[in-house]
Amino acid sequence: MTCEIIFEPHALDSAARFLDEDASGLALVLDTIDKLAENPRPAGSVPYGSPDLRRLRIGECRVLYVIDDHIIRILVTHLGRTP
Numbered sequence: 001m002t003c004e005i006i007f008e009p010h011a012l013d014s015a016a017r018f019l020d021e022d023a024s025g026l027a028l029v030l031d032t033i034d035k036l037a038e039n040p041r042p043a044g045s046v047p048y049g050s051p052d053l054r055r056l057r058i059g060e061c062r063v064l065y066v067i068d069d070h071i072i073r074i075l076v077t078h079l080g081r082t083p
Helices: 009-021 023-035
Strands: 004-007 045-048 050-058 061-068 073-081
Touching (some): 009 073, 023 050
Antiparallel strands (some): 045 050, 050 061
């Protein structure tokens, strides 16, 4: 099963800011998000509130995303720095 990955506008805005701050770190984050299409619940991702909302830490960044198995879609809702 391959999922479609969709970014909310807020997540894309955050990615644009990270591009200026840490382009190589952003590349790692985007590569890892691309891999979610094949494995939406990788080791290291944890449920965040509900089973369909998950959090994944990638280096100093975190990604919040929603898995919708009924239409095979992953919605990236937030990219942010960890404290």
